[in-house]
Structure formats: structure tokens, C-alpha cells
Amino acid sequence: MLKSLIVSMLLTGCVSSLSAQQSFWKEDFSAGKLPDGWMIVDSTKSAKCEWIVTDQPYPGSFQFEQQAPPIASTSRGYHMQFRPGIVTGEEITKWNQREEYPNGYFQTSAIDCTGKNDVVLKFQHLFRWNNWFTGKRAGLWVGVSNDGVNWKEYNVMDKIPAATQLHAPVNEEINISEVAANQKTVYLRFFWRDIFSWYWMVDDIELTEPFAHDLALEKVTSHQETGNTFTKEDVLKVKLKNVGSQPVDEDFTVTASLNNGQKLTATVTASGHPIAKQEEYEVAFPATDLTLMGSYKIEFAIQYPKDERSSNNVLKANLFAARMNLGKLTKFNKISNTEYEFVSGYAKVKLMFYRDDIFRIWLAPDGEYTNPAANSIVVDYGIKNPRVSMADNGSYYKFTTPQCVVRVYKNPIRFAMYDKNNRAVIYEEAEPLAFGLKTTQTMRRSGDEDFYGCGMQQGNFSYAGKEADIEVTGWDEDQSSNPAPFYMSTKGYGVFRNTFAPGHYAFNGTEMLDKNYDDGFKLMGFTSQLTHNENRFDAFYFYGPSLKDLLNDYTDITGKPFMPAMWMLTMGDADCYNKGEQRTGWPQSTPDVISQVADKYVEYDMPRGWILPNDGYGCGYVKLDSVVTELGKRGFHTGLWTENGVDKIAYEVGKCGTRLCKLDVAWVGEGYEFALNGCKSAFEGIENNTNERGFVWAVCGWAGTQRYSTVWSGDQVSNWDYIRYHIPTITGAGLSAMNAATSDVDGIFGGSPKTYTRDLQWKVFTPIFMTMSGWADADRQPWVYGHPYTDINRKFLKLKMRLNPYAYTYCHEAHTTGVPMARAMVLEFPDDVVTRDTTTQYQFMSGEWMMVAPVYTRKNVRDSIYFPAGEWYDYWTGKTYEGGKWLDKYEAKLDICPVFIRQGAIIPMYPDMNYVGEKPADVLTLDLYPYGNTSFNLYEDDGLTRDYKKGEFARTLISVSSPKGEKGTITVDIAKAKGDYKGRYQERTYLLDVRSESSPSNVTVAGKPLSAISPEAFNAGQEGWYFDASDRMGRVKVRTNRLSTNQDQKIVIGF
Template identity: 50%
Template sequence: MKQISLLLMFLVSFGYLQAQKTTIKPAYGQTFWKEDFSDGKLPTGWNFICKNDSTLNWTVTDQPFPGSYAHSQQAPPIASKSRGFHLQYAPGVRVDKAYRKWKKNNAWADASVQTGAIDCSNKHSVVLKFQQNFMWNDYGGIRKDAGLFVEVSSDGTTWKEYDVRNGIESEGECANPMNIELNITKYAAGKKTVYLRFSWRGMYAWYWMVDDIELQESLEADLAAFDITSHKSTGNSFTKQDVFSFSVINLGAEDIKQRFDCFLKIDKREPVKVSVDASAQKPFKVIDTLKVSFPSVDLTDIGIHRIKFYTSLQGDKRASNDTLNRVLYSQAYSLGEVTNVTKGENEVLFACHNAQLKVIFYRDDIFRMWMAYDGEFTNPAGNDIVINAPIKPVSLKWTDEGSYYLMSTPKLALRAFKSPLRFALYRADNSTLIWEETKGLTYGEQTVQYVNRGDDEYFYGGGQQNGRFSHRGKKIKMNIDYNWEDGGNPNPAPFFMSNKGYGALRNTYAPGEYDFQQTVSLSHTEARFDCYYFVGNTLQDILGSYTDITGKPFLMPRWALSMGDANCYNRGAKPSSSNSTGTKGTTPDVIKLIADNYIKNNMPRGWILPNDGYGCGYTKLDSVVKELHKRGFYTGLWTESGVEKIAREVGEYGTRLCKLDVAWVGPGYKFAIDGVKSAYEGIENNSDARGFVWSVCGWAGSHRHSVLWTGDQSGSWNYIKWHIPTLVGSGLSAQNCATGDVDGIFGGSDSTYTRDIQWKCFTPVFMTMSGWASNNKNKIVDKQPWLFGEPYTSINRKYLMLKQRFTPYMYTLCNEAYETGVPAVRGLLLEFPKDTLTWGEEKTKYEYMLGKSLLVAPVYKSEGKRDGIYLPEGKWFDYWSGETISGGKTLNNYPAPLDKLPLFVRGGAILPLYPQMMYDAERAADTLTLDIYPAGQSNFTLYEDDGLTREHRKGAFAKQLFECTGECDGVQPILFTINPSKGEYKGKLQERVYLLQIHVAKKPHRILINAETAKGSKSKEKFATAAEGWYFDQTDRNGVVTIKTKKFPVASKINFNLTF
């Protein structure tokens, strides 16, 4: 995980310091000058110096680096102590368009910002401190003198410079913030005029942020443990006589003239002390460095050693730099042979010399392998990832089979080979292989498991892997990489599953890599191994087991299925920089600018984030929430740095959603898990509502509390294309709510917006992000669905309205995810596991099932057709025309003009629809439409609850089974049954009208409802005015008979019999 970093640089003239002592009285450790840019403007006396491009310079801003024209590499703002406004230089904004011109002219994006004169004339010593965040790269090449330089001068002419990149290479990850400390005494102490300069030099990209600059005097006594000089972090060859050496530095303002001690503690051994005999006659001078060595030790017992080196100086004024903790790794170690075995009731402990490995069975189909290289079992993740580890009675049998030990349950057989220790997993018959380690675990800086790959074995999961869902023959990263583009992994999860019938979860926050080549290698950068295994007959079984222990995906409030809208509407409330997004008014302006325009343009709506933008804030939030709710919107808040105000925002003002910024959850891993949990519980602890949170940088377990969105990208055809497999892959890690912004936050166009919104209406959640699309093809920076005019407005409205009608189907699927872990957006392999063409990505990469009934094939090219739509075996219906299609084929040249999303209904589908509403619960859902596609025997169970509160967790919900038997050929009879709704919740309708739309080729001869003949209408007009009855329309989607019932109690059973 990313840590706050400290860079120390020491350059001082010792004779100069000694001369100053007689004339200057030191103010040890006192800050005498600082600047945090809280005024939002360049301080008086400072100036910007631009070398080559007058349009590009340093700024004082409260915004992040906004993203380059082509790469959209938006950065978080610097997470400095003061936050808010900071110094920023961002040549990456221009690099895509300008660097070729710059390079041709031998011009570089060099620029500096310089302070006014600072008086250090009465200072005994001077230490410069500041916080920074940056990313640089060698895009387009760099000069030999390139760097990020801090410069010091006492005359404005001669400068001492320091490159403060701290060894971070091109596109390397910088701590946020990185703390810098430079001892500039030689160049500043005793000087009347001192100037500081921050200079970007010899590079084209990307950005540098600086904040909280301070000058202070050194502490009186400050002895620092600086570095280990005898050993490397990795690749050591440990011997029986290793000698440790360290360097210490005197950072204090005075020479050390007394004896001090240094200690070395190795693993659990007793500390060893070495004393340094400093004295008045032999002082340890200021900024001097001293080597400290210890007697030789034997390090051959294990391959990893934890070293603690610390100093003890009487009167030391800073304890934080007294200690060095290091972990030293040798080459990869193998566990070796089994030296002892201990069997417990539901676990077996294997000893391999100093290492131990424990196998724990939690259920007959779930077990854990847990290795401790030094025999001490640790769990750094605690209960964050695995929140339920139910120990049920396990029928565990144990036998010694000669070359291996056998652990078996009614669901599996696990072999533990003795020399060396390695494992193989079989079905319960102990002959059907699931996986086998090709060699034993290795540990060191990384712990790696090596597993065979089956001939027809495919792998899925890994969390949100942009542009991918099937991983055979590929490598996937298990780390937070802040890459929001195709190939990135913005929300990884250390979980995968195989079509051989198993899944695996590494219980860790350590980053890793999974390589699914011929030999599968599964590595994480930690010295321990901790993995849960799940055995099942189907991938759906494995998702169920995985979410049994990590928690089920959250069930959102029903209104959250509608589209969200985000921007900043409060820039006029306080100063902001020129590159900040959003409107210049205050928060109440969102009502007339956005909410009223949704109504004016007759657009369905769900929720609004009125403060989306760094430093945006809000004004009069309480009244805004009320007014938005009157117009059908719920209100959420974009959260930059914490949820300390959430009690008031939720409990008093009525907000119901949090979107967490990358600057807060940015390190990811545990930070993200804790962040989304805190926000989710903040909503629930201050209201009766359900939590609803959006975030990025998630990990295994984030699916319990958060929508996991892919970050910030530019809308384009390729953006649509790679998001399709991204959402499929997310679902295969139980991330039921996964999405990207409609047409991206940047870029986009009229047609890509419409194509993107079409298919995202057939996913659980989605939103638009306005204010950032300055490079939009149509020069429109906002993303509301009416802004591009006709025909786009009408098409967007059509799909948003269809999204609202499909609410009961989508909500039922989301509850299914909440109960089982199986997502709403499904790769075809989940519904057609025996179809080998669904296993990989060649045939089905750009399509998916929504539940078990709908196949969605988005258009991702600028054309009016769609190629490569694979329909598995079975009967299918074109949703728009009603045409029946036999599966087991690929459709090419499928007509798909701009207003048509390729959408196919699986034979046997029963699709529930609510009456048309512009927002959730606008009216009572007292008429339930059932869109029925007969094909043999089928059923659908509708789930309903109050849609708002958490009472469903206490059993306050209802389920209703619908069953259909028959065919659509107009020959065989069709039997349809509406079973009683079972269960209760507050606000449940006690009766409703049912409107059946049955797709059938011919007009029925007779329709019976509960054995009574229903009256048919001769025209559509008469049927529209009839209280009940039926009507057959041959021109409606290849033939549809519509049956309208009277109001029936929902507790009643209704049978429909259609004969031909």
C-alpha cells in the first residue's frame, strides 16, 4: 500500500554553522515562514516564469490535474495537510496536441514559480519542508537535465538545485502526499534575502502539485537512523556470519558530544547493543554521517528476516526518525518436505521445518490453505475481506495414502503430497482432478502458487479488469493502478474461478499478479499465503460460496436504478481557479438549471449530485434537497476527503447517496474498503434508508457497499466497446453494480452518447458526469440527455422510459444478486455453461445476458448494423419485431439504426413491467404488465419490497411466482399461472390489475381466466376502453394477445388457459 513518503537531503557547511553560533540565538524547531495558498491566488512578491509557451504556466488552483486531451489521466488533488488550493503545473493538458511542435522547435514545457524574498538573517539553521504529488513520464523524450527541481538562492542569480523526484521513474507512483525535507542551512541561514524556486524542466508530461511550504530551524538534538548499508531489500544470500551495518545522521542544530546507543533486533531475537563514544573532544558533527556495525549473526534459519534498528540519544527531540524497520528477503524459498502433521476436528496442520501450513474446512465445499513461513499465522486483512467464515459440521475424513495424505468431505478430496509438500484437489471420488500444484508453494518477497491448467479450462473474475472477462492465456494485475482505460484494473479483486468447478480468494491486501498461461502462477507481494477455495458444480454455485464469506452484493434503494446526474453548481460561492468545472452560481441553481429541464424535456430521472468537483462544497443544501425531491430527484453528495458531516447531511438535510473521490479512497485496498463502509453506514446510521455509495479503487468485499465505477474516460466508440466485457467481468466477481459514466466524463459526441445510454439502460445503475467534456465533438461540455437535440433527445428519452418500465425485472435481478451473489449483467457462460463458445471471448465478448431472459448486444461502431451477435441454442425473439430466431448461430448485418439497440428475448421469458413513470414511485404500480414469450415450461419469481428502507432485511418483502407452459406457434394451448404473492411489507398493494402480453403467432380461439371465458375485443380502440378482456394484434411484434384483468387480490391465484 502507498505510504506517506519523506525525502531528506542534507548539504551544510559545518564551519559556517560554528561561526553562526556566537551571533545568532537559535529557535530550535520553530517554523518562521510558511505558505499554504489558502487565499486562492499567487502570494504577493511571487512570480511565474514560463520559458516556451505563454499559454502554459503554473497556477494556484483547488482542482486536480484535469486529464490530457487524449489520455484522460485525471489525477486526484494533492492530499496535503491544508488541502484545497495548491501550486500546480500541468503540461500534460497540452502535450498531446503541442509536443510535436515543441520538439520540432527544440522547445520544452519548462516553467518555474519563484517566491519573493524571505528573511533568514537571524536564523541559525534553515530546513525547507513541503508536500507534493506528481507524475512525470518520458512521453516524447526528455532532456539530459530533466527533473522536478527545488532551487535555493540568496541573490536571485546563483541557485542550488535539488531534484525531488525521489527516485520515482517514468509513470511511477508517487505518494499522496510525499513529504519533502531539505536542510538548506548552507544557502539560507543568516541571509537577508532567500528565494525558493520550483522548476519543471526538460519533460513534456504530466503534472506537479505543491502545497504547505514551510521554513523552520533545526531541532536542537535530532539523531536519525538513516539507512541499512550492509544488505539489500531482496536477493540477499544469508549466511552463518552476516554482519549488519547502518548509517546514522546528526540532523540537530548542535554537535553531539555524548555517548549514544544503537540497537539491532532481528526477528524475535534479543536486541544487540552497540555504543558510539561521542564526546566534546570527538563530537559527532551536525549533518555528519556515521557507520554503525554489529557482531556477525547466523541468518540461515529462514528466508525472510524482519530487522529493527533504532538509536537512543539522551535529549533527542524527534523520535519519529529514530527507528528503521526493514524486511529482508532472500531468493524464493520452498516449503520442502512435511516434517510433522497434526489433525484437528476440522483442520490439519502441516509442519515443514520452520514453516507451517494449515488447512481449515469451513464447509464440505469450502476450505482454506494458510501458510506461515515462520510458524506464526497472521491475518493483516482481519475481518475486512472475509466477514463470514461459518464453521459448519464438516464430515472430514483423513487417511495416509503413502505418498500423500488424503483429506476428504462429501464434496471434495484434497491430497497433500509429502515430499515436497504440495496439493491436488479432486472431486469427492478422488479421481476427477480439479487442480494440482505443479510444485510446492514458494515464499519470499512474493508468495507464489503454481497450478496446472486444463486443456479446456477457462478462468474468470479478478474484479473489474477493463476490457476483459475471460483470462485464459492472459495475465491480470491485482493492484490499484489508477488506469481507467482499456487494460486497466480500477477495481480488482483477488478472486478467480474456473469452469473446472472451483474458485479461489486470496485473503490479502497485498498486490499481485495472476498468470493463466500453460502453468498458472498466482502471486502476491507478501511472505504469507492465505487462500480460500470453493468447490461447486457451476460458476453460479461458486459465486454463491464466494459471497457467503465475503458478503452479498448490496441491494440498492429502488430509485437508484434510475439515471443519476452529477456536476458542481456552487462555484460562485467561493473563489475557485480558472480550470475548475461547474457553474458559477450556487447550489440552489441546480433546480432551475437541471431539475426543471429534466421536467421540461420530459426525461425520466433519479438522483443528482450537485457538488461534484474538487472544492465545490454546497450552499443551502437543506432546501435544495426538498425542492429536488418535489421534482422526483433524490440528492447525493460528492465526498472529497471524509464523511465527518454525514450525520447532518443525511439526518437533517436528507441526502441519500455518497460518491467517494479517488483522493479519499485513492490508496485503495483497505482504505477503499473502510471508506465505502463508512459512507454506507453513515447513511444507514442516520436514517431508515439503505446505503448507496459510488467509488473506485475497490477490492474484494467492496461489492458489499458500493457501486464500482471504472473512473474517468473520454466518450468514444471504443469506450463503449471495451466497457461491455468490463461489466461482464465485474459481475463474474460479484460486482453487481459496475458501470462507467454515460459517454465518459470527457469527450464524446451525440451518437456515442445515444449508443452508450441505450445499453446502459439495461444495466442496474448509471449516471452522467457534466462539466468536463471540453473536447466533445459537438463542443458541449455537459452530459444531459437532451443537449444534442433531435433525433438524439427522443431516442435517449425512449430508452430512459423503457428503463423505468423495466424496474420490477431489474430490481428482482438485483435482489437475486443480494441473495445469491449472481449478478444482473451476466456473461453468457453463466446461463449457457455447456456451450463451449461462451467460455472465451471470441464469440461473446461484446454481448451479455441481463438475467436469464434478455440478451443485449450493444452497437459499438459508427454504423447502422451489428455484426457478430451470437445466439446460443434455443428459441429467441427479436424484442422489437417479435421475429422468432433459432439459436446456435451468429447474426451478421443485423439492422441497428441509431434508435435500435439489438435486444433479444430468450424463449420462455416472463418480463414484469411497471406502468410508465418519470421517476420511481411517481404513482402506484397497481397495474403489472407481464411480457410473456412461451417456449416450453418456464417461470419467473417477482421480488418486491418498500424500495426504500432496510425492513427487507428483517423479512419485509414479497415474492410472486409466475409460470408458463406452451409454445408461441398458435397451435398448442398455453397455460399461464399467477400464483399468490407471499410476504408482507409496508405499502404493499393488496390488489392490482394484470396486463398480460403473450407473444403468439395466431389468434386464440378461447381464453379462460379461472375457468371463465374472457371477452375478446374486435378492435384496439374498444379494448383500450374495456375494463377487462383480451385483444389479438397480428401486427404487433409478429403477433401479441393482450389480456387485461379486473383488479385481483394479490393473494389470489389466477389461471389463464389459451386454446387455438
């Protein structure tokens, strides 16, 4: 018999009948301040670690595993919060060396429990703790005392392991009658002790009297949740407890209802052996056969007529076998011409065709098909007229479409994809689907097969021989920050798991084959194991065969990347400008962002685009409408960091004119579905209050996030490695259709003048990026470090502005096909085996024509640059490099980021400007590198609104033809614009900047010769041309007069 009871359950499982207990004291902190007579005690020696009353989330790292919503997750209400994690932070080892812990507690005033024979303490709380260097008394201790000196303590942490993120508050009940019953003076204390991090939130503290008759089911004692070995004579056991104030002395029954239809009953003979208050009792059920299924859903229920509280009479449990596999086919059902079902015992699995190149495999281990994700990830379940023919080939069923063949083997049930001729294996399961607490598909893989996808994985893009967590694990290298349950293979297939359940993909398994080497040893094969933490399997399969085809298929199902407004392609600036904290550098309010930051951009002639003036917990804002107006005058759009909801978005967007939401901690609730829905709500909140486009930054990506949000890699310390591993981080995210993927320029912690400049340089060749100030000694504006860094940063930001039509076109391509702008080399050169693995992971293609090889070391030298087939030209010097070769010791002084242009390139550019719309874009520069026949289909719309969805956009096809590798006539054809939109230029001046090693003999526009003129006359705006042999190995410069964009234009450069 126990003298005290601690019952923990998830808040979501509580029932309103709990409130029927006799409550005689409670505190919910709704006043937003510490109650009178309470005390807060900081036990540390050198740091301020106080409990606070707040309605805000834990303000530590934004990393998902360190986030927590406010404790009153429904009301977002006030609660007590202790947050040592933000004090100890990265300094845990130093604290440990000092033998000091960030201990602290709060204590109530005296509570009168006179006349209360039994007293139960109830409260809800949420916490996360780390077991690094914990002390001997480590715990979250709830104390009860009559004098404030001598305490009876209960550790409410011991049921939850270290580093566990609880998404729903825990409801605690502790019987404290031993100390509190019939006492005039009772104090309560909540004490964080001998743990370094992370947080503890406490709310809704209440003292009640227990029910007289109250039995509670606690836990299953005969089986674990997973890892069970079921038998034919299994005995289920469950533990209950008398939590009432009176003994139970009458017989009662407990039932166990299994999801296979069985119902077991056990009788408790309490009349002969009464159950005293606080006594536990184990109930055993009659033996039953549990070998028929791999998992069971069981509902245990107490049948005791006198019980006064029903909410704790029921215990629902899921029991999983250690591992079960699909077995022999026992039944086949043709549901329709596109849907087929295969049965093996209780398990059922469907094969469903959506298109000739897309099908779905959906497993129900217990025969009940479930889809928890519903319509959250998949945007289109429509059947698109697949042409499927079926045949029974003896050992397998064959399903043929014009694109591929799906085989379903019968004994045991296994799946494979072949080419349309049923000859070449595309993928094949090495063993049947395995299920239990986790569901795993094991695939055979070839030794030369490579894999991509998995979302944003820190420092990775290619996974052959590697593993990837499909859950957020951290923000350091080799961790996962924005995962996606999707991968694709160079064999020509892709897989999307339709789930929000975390997973793990291991592309490094092996198996013993039924073949021998010549020396008699078994032949070793390669496998991949794809696992998610759920007892169901639901996957969409795509046949490409190209990686670009697969990205298009994947985003047909999960949604296309959002189409950014053009201003979103410029650099953003974020900080808190409405709170006088030490970290902000000066006491200020929101309007101060105008003089302190926006005017500085103007003063330093620095390109700009958008600003987040309230980036910080509790930062808030004042005078928002006037701030938005003034920032707009200076070329900025305004966004807001959104702590816990979009309830004000109609005012912020519709009235004040904000156009961006950055979502943080309070948005990440229980799992990735909450985060995805938060992105959707913010995105649609913007678009519902303006005709402009939504723009969201979110902390936690998943499949489908690309529809709404930019994903960034987290709050990180900058150094040279930070630059290095973020190159494959961003290109890898692109291989999951995350076109808007980035990281903060130079991180938010640490940093230096050189790492800032080097990091900014390469990111101008990606779609979206920003800086975040306020977390390091130096802020992150591009002028902070002075000369020469200011000038270099300005140079690259101006280049990004000029490249907007190039980037915007590729963002539209991403929006329509899923193919990102920042591309791993394999995406453009899939037939070049050098690009498939990690060999070229520190370089990438920006669109089809620009190859970027960032400098990520202190040296002004870049090694290991690989050139795929063809000629490549140094963007800065014009030097030619031959394809199929490597380049080492490329000299890249601080003002140079290695960029190389692919032969045949067509790069459209706008005039020099510091923000979108500062000047007319009626002069279009075409940076040309002629080689054979190439083209660029320029996309333009109004750059701001959603009218493009109504068809209000224009495409301009620009084609260039010339001899391959030799001097000859260069013809530039600019087709008339197809389509229209408000503000489209009816006329344009064209500036051609053409690579040529020799001077032409003539230039004509629409058949009319242009005059050769001086560079001075050219720069003054005169129509004509000139040749500059000293400019990048030779350039021909051509300027036209204003030409109609509604007519085809032809410019010929003759030699």
C-alpha cells in the same frame, strides 16, 4: 564528507520528538492564503500553471494512480499545490513539440537567519511525476538564496521514481547552512521544472537549528529489500550519518535485532576516528547465517548516550530472498477437527475448513500468522459445521468433506483439491507456495480451462491465456480500474486472496512435464501464477461446482451486493452547478440545476431518477434543503459529490434529504483498504440518518466493495471502441459479484450524437448508469443532440422504466446470491463451450431471458451474434432464430439495439412512467414467450426503505406452461403473494402480451371466459382479449379486471 544532507522519510514514521529541534521560522498556510511578501511565478508562455493555496486534492483525473489526498492528510489543511497535469493533460506531445514546459515556482519573503550557525530546512510534501519528454533540468527543485538571484538548489524528486503514487507525505530535511547560516536575508524557492505532469504539494515549511549531537540511521547498504541471495556468512551493513552540529568523538554501538531471535552488535570506534558533522559512516556487523528463512524483519538501533533525537536512531528494514518455496513437511499439528497446521522449517501453514465447500490456506513464512485485512473484507469467519475426515495416505494427507477432498502433499508441501471421490483433479499446485517480497501460488491448469473474476478489468471477462493486474493500473482497455483478488475456474473452484496487497494473475504459464511425446520431446503443461505483493499467503477456496455457486460462496465470505432502491435503477445526471467556471457553460449556483436541468427533463418528457448537482472539485453547494425539495417534486433524488469526508452527512441526509454519495480523490488514501472503508463510512452515513438505503459511487473497487458501492470504469473519452470494450468490462465485473458496475454514458470527454445513443441503448439493460456533463463540448443530457436522438433516447429510457420489476428482481437475486443482473453468456450457458472464452464477449444476458448484442460500430449492422441452444425471438420484430448458430449482418437502425428473447421468457413490466412512483404500479404487464414449463419469481418491496431486511417484502411466483414448439393451450398461473410490505397492492390488473403465431379460440380467467374485443376497447381499459397477427409475428393481448393478489390466479389461453 558531504556539505549538505537530504533525509527523506514517510510522515507516518516521524515521531513527535522532531518538534524538539529549535524552530525559529515556519509557515503552515493555515490562513488559507499566500503569506504577505511571497511571490508566485508562472514560467510558461501560453498556459496558466500557477501555484495555489488550497485545501483540496489534486483535481486531475479521478483515476487512482493520479489521485492524492490533501498534503496535510490528518487535518485536511491548506497547502501549496502545483498541478500542471490538468493543464497539459492529453496535450503533452504538443507541449513537447513547442519545447515548452509548465514550469512554475513560489518564493518566500526574506527570512532572517542571523545568529544561526547551522540551519535545517524542513517541510512535508507529496508529488507524482511523469518522465515523458522531460527536460535536461527536470526536477522538483528547492532553492536557497541570499539575494533572490543566485540560488543553491536541491532536487527532492530524485529518490522517488517516475509515476509513483505516494499515499503518505514525505518529510524532508535539508541542511542549508552553506547558504543560510548567520545570514540576514534568506529566500526559499520551490520550483517545478521541465516536467509535464502531474502534481506537487508542499506544506509545513520550517527552519530549525540542528541538535548538537544527532546521529541518524539512513539505509541498509549490504542488501536490497528484495531479490537477495542469503548465505551462511552474510554480513549486514548499514549507513548512518552525523546530522548534528558537533562531531562525534566517543565510541558507541549499533545493534541489529532479527525476528528469528538473533541480535548482532557492532562497535563504532569514533574516539579514534571522529565522525564530523554531515559525514556518513558505514557500519558492518559480524557474519551470520541468513539461509534459515526467506525473509527477515530487522531493527537497527544506535546506542549513543549523547544523542538528542531518538526518532532517527532506529531503522526498520524488511529483507526478502529472491524466492523461497515451502519445503519438506517437518511437523504436523491437528489443532481441531476443522483446523490443521503444517510446518516446514520456520514456515507454518494452516488448512482451515469453514464449510464443506469452503476452506482456507494461511501461510506464515516466519511462523507468525498475520491478517492485515482483519474484518475489512471478510464479513464472516464463522465455522459452519464442516464435516471433515482426515487420513494419512503416505505421500499426502487427505481431508474429505461431503463436497470435496483436499490433499496436502508432504515432500514438498503442496496443496490440491479433488472431487469428493478423490479421483478427479479440481486444482493442483504445480510447485510449492513461493514467498519473499511477493507470494505466488502456481497452479496447473488444463488446456480447456477458463477463468473469470479479477474485478472490473477494462475490456476483459475471460482470462485463459491472459493476465490481469489486481491493482488499479488505468482506465484504458486492458487496464484495471476496479480489481478484486478473486477468480473462479470452469473446473469448479474459486479462490479469494484475503489481502489488500496489489497482485498480478497470469493464466498463461507453461511447464515441462515428466512425460514425453512419442517423438521424445517433453510434454508441455499449462500453469497459472497468482501473485500478491506481500510476504504472506491467505486464501479462501470455494467448491462450486457451478459459477453461480462460486459467486454465492465468494459473497458469503466477502458480503453480498447491496440492494438498490428502485429509483437507483433509473438514469442519474451529474455536473457542477455551483461554480461559474468555463467548463460549466454558465455562471450559476446550486438552485440553478432546477431550471437548467430538472425542468428540461420535464419539458422533454424524459425519464429520470437522481441528480448530483455538485460534481466537481470545490463545487460545494448552497440552499441544499430547498434544492432537494424542488428536485423531489420533479422526480429526482439528490446526491452529493463528497470531496474529503462525511462529517456533514448527518445534515445533508438527515436534515436536507440527500440520498447518494459519490466519493472521489480524498477518499482514496493508502491502498484499497482506505477506499473500502470510505465506501462503508458513506454508505452507513446515509443509512444511519434515514431508514432509506445507502447509495454510493466510488472510484476504486476491491473485494467487498460490492456491499456498499457502484463501481464505474473511470473518466474516459468516448468513441466506438469505448462502447465495444465496455461490454466485457461490465459483464466481467459481474463475475466478481459487482452487480452495480457501469461507465458514464458516452464517457465524459469527446462523444457524439450516435455514440451517445448507442451507448445509452445497451446500458438500459444493466442495473445502474449515469451521465456526467461538464467535461466535453456537449453536455450529456439525453435531449442535447436534438432529433432524432432525443426521441430514441426517450424510447429506451422509458423502456428501462417499464422493465424495473424485471431488473429489481434480478438485483435482489444479486443481493442474495452474488449473481449479477448483467451476465456474461457463460454464466447462463456454462455447458456451451462457445460462451467460455472471448468469442461471445460483445453480447450478454440481462437476467435469464433477455440477450443484448450492442452495436459498437458506425454501421447500422451488428455481426457475430451467437445464439445458444433453443429458440430466440427478436424483441422488436418477433423473428425466430435457431440456437447453436451465428447471425451476421443484423440490421440495427439507430433506434434499434439488438435484443433477443429466450424461449420460455417471462418479463414483468410496470406501466409507462418517467420516475419511480409517478403512477401506481397496480397494472402488471407480463411479456410472455411460452415454451414448456417456465417461471419467474417476482420480488417486490416498498422500493425505498430498509424494511425489507425485517422481512417486509413479497414474492409472486408466475408460471407459464405450454407445449414445446407447437400450438396448444397456454396456462399462466399467478400465485398469491407470499409476504407483505407497506404499500403492497391488494389487487392488480394483469396485461398479458403473449407470443403466438395463431389466434386462440378462447381465453379464461379463473375459469370464466373473457370476451374477444377490439384493440380500441382493450386500450381503453376494457377486460377482454384480442389477437394481432401483425405485431411481432403474432401476439395475444389479454386484460383482466382487478384481481386479488392474495389469491392464486389462473389465465388459460386455448387453441
